[in-house]
Amino acid sequence: MVHRRRLTVIFLAGVLSLSACIPFFGSRPEPEENLLSTLAMQTVFAQQTQSAFSTLTALLSQTPTERPPETGAVTDTAQAPTATLQPPTATLPPATETPTPTTAVPTVGVTPVPFTPTATPVPCNRAQFVEDVQVRDGAEFYPGESFTKIWRLRNTGTCTWSKDYAVVFVDGNQMSGPVSQPLGVTVAPGQTVDVAVPMTAPSQRGTFTGYWQLRSSGGVLFGIGDSAQSSFWVRISVLSPRPTEVGLKYSLADAYCSAEWRSNHGLVSCPTSASDADRGLVARSFEPVLEGGYQEDQAAIILQPGSGRDGFITGTFPAFRVSNYDDFRAVIGCMDRSPKCDVTFQLSYTADGGPVQSLGTWTQKSDGEFETIVLDLNHLAGKQVRFILTVYNNGDSTDDRVFWLLPSVR
Secondary structure, three states: OHHHHHHHHHHHHHHHHHHHHOOOHHHOOOOHHHHHHHHHHHHHHHHHHHHHHHHHHHHHHOOOOOOOOOOOOOOOOOOOOOOOOOOOOOOOOOOOOOOOOOOOOOOOOOOOOOOOOOOOOOOOOOEEEEEEEEOOOOEEEOOOOEEEEEEEEEEOOOOOEOOOOEEEEEEEOOOOOOOEEEOOOOEOOOOEEEEEEEEEOOOOOEEEEEEEEEEOOOOOEEOEOOOOOEOEEEEEEEOOOOOOOOOOOEEOOOOHHHOEEEEOOEEEOEOOOHHHHHHOEEEEEOOOEEOOOEEOOOOEEEEEOOOOOOOEEEEEOOOEEOOOOOEEEEEEEEEOOOOOOEEEEEEEEEEOOOOOEEEEEEEEEOOOOOEEEEEEOHHHOOOEEEEEEEEEEOOOOOOOOEEEEEEEEO
16 A cells, blocks of 8 residues: 555656656747637646645645455555646736837938029119108107208119109198109119208197108109108107297297208208217207306207317208398307317308308307307398308317307397
8 A cells, every 4th residue: 555655656746747847838939829828728737737736745744554454355455535627717918919010101302492582673763761861750849930851862763763753742741841842853773862841840739740752754653662652751749839039030949950051071960860970960959058057948059060170060041031120149158068168150141142141250168158149130131141050160079069049030
């Protein structure tokens, strides 16, 4: 009996050894369709091995007992324990989605074609605004005050502007200007022209704008900009009416931008911007601070000669008809904070289109003193007189900023 048990143990041990020597099926990748079968077979082998090991352990733990032989029969049959194998249950791993290989799409090289802009044809008639020569945007005037607006324009078209071309009012406030006014000159492509139009400030207080264009000899309107459709303009501010001064007949301070201003550098805009002051300066102040810090509450024309030695600035005013007993009056001197001011004032005139004649000259320095001018105009009575205000620097123009306070005919 003992011998048989030993044989059984040896047999089971051999089974275990054989199962351990069976090569593992996963040593080489299997095709995907055999994966599930392989996993099930491995599970069965594992469960059979575990069951056999359990049986072997049970047999080894048993204590052998000898049974006396039954009388009359010699029987060596031993009742060996029977191991019952349960059918294995295969646990399948969750199915995994096989990634679809991505096929790279080859990039086709594209050679960029350079963009060639189409040239815009230049129109026959087109203008370009260059600058405001006289009466810049926002210039201040009293109601009814006369002035002359001057635009500098360039011919950027392909056609020459003849003398029959004109500047015409198209929109906004006309400010008593003409409906149209001939250029009176010929302007070739690329050349500039100063277009002057006389105007009068409206009688109401406020800001006013008038729009203007050019007109060809064939009656076609054109303006500025790429399409030659935009207008150029004049924009002024009208102040509140001032109290009427007894005896005042003509104020040069009111008409300061109606004058034509020039310096040793050429034409000077009115009022002058600070960036152009080296060319000569013309402005107006209603609260001028005179040398010594004395502040006035009357209108003054502020002038500065053009830069450089022997610089000057001069303004010629529109004609005025002088009457009997008229006087010219003004106060002249240097402005405050002009310690090196050293100039010569001159008042001249032309009568009825005649030659320029002097009414007087005066020298002023920054010495804290002013000079009052009163001149009898009886010898000019009945004539159309154009007054000319001039200031010369005595040396260079450093600090030569001066004033004509209340220059007027009374």
